[in-house]
């Protein structure tokens with residue numbers, strides 16, 4: 711990401727430059743539009759692989775019984791549900807998302823799955839978390855951070871709300887490095903995926919934004935540096951599926 715693309719006045723929204731204060735509203739519009747079809751589209755677009763990545767995230771988190779997880783940009787609950795399964799129901803999750811429609815789909819899913827306790831659904835912004843300092847054991851964010859207008863601010867907020875000894879984990883799309891995979895992935899992303907969005911969700915534009923936003927996100931090394939700059943320690947990452955996604959981990963001391 712070139713520094714000149716992010717001034718205080720303008721920022722990127724996919725490949726477009728937009729006034730900084732308009733980005734959150736545009737992102738909200740995308741997720742209002744995709745919420746109803748979000749889960750089915752995730753399975754379709756990734757051939758189910760997003761499930762493996764999310765499971766890998768919770769495996770790496772290694773949550774303990776009684777832990778309180780804050781899952782930011784938690785959407786329809788995939789990470790929260792995996793966490794609760796991992797701690798066998800003995801834990802709590804605050805699922806925080808800026809978008810009502812995504813949370814509402816998540817709440818319906820929780821009821822359908824008989825998940826009646828351990829979940830708190832909160833409408834809020836990753837950049838100004840409505841939680842006290844040092845209040846959660848772990849912070850996760852899956853496929854959310856690239857949509858946030860001020861990523862360094864969101865990372866500082868993550869550190870603020872984590873207890874000392876708490877863990878930060880981020881799952882996000884990343885940069886494919888192998889040339890052959892890159893060509894196939896580009897073709898799939900720019901040609902096929904928006905068409906799948908048009909046919910299944912009747913919304914090509916939102917899926918174009920999702921693809922473009924992936925390309926605007928920093929590569930895994932740069933994102934690791936940003937996590938360090940926010941004050942986290944022992945920052946590490948793992949590439950998933952040839953770099954299509956990456957899992958970043960850091961600790962609050």
Ligand SMILES: C[S@@+](CC[C@H](N)C(=O)[O-])C[C@H]1O[C@@H](n2cnc3c(N)ncnc32)[C@H](O)[C@@H]1O
Pocket residue numbers: 737738741782783784785786787788789806807808809812834835836837851852853854857858859
């Ligand atoms: C691609 S979805 C990911 C949902 C879920 N974590 C998953 O992996 O299935 C991105 C989510 O980020 C949310 N989001 C975008 N900007 C946000 C912000 N500033 N604060 C909190 N949530 C945000 C969107 O509303 C959307 O639900």
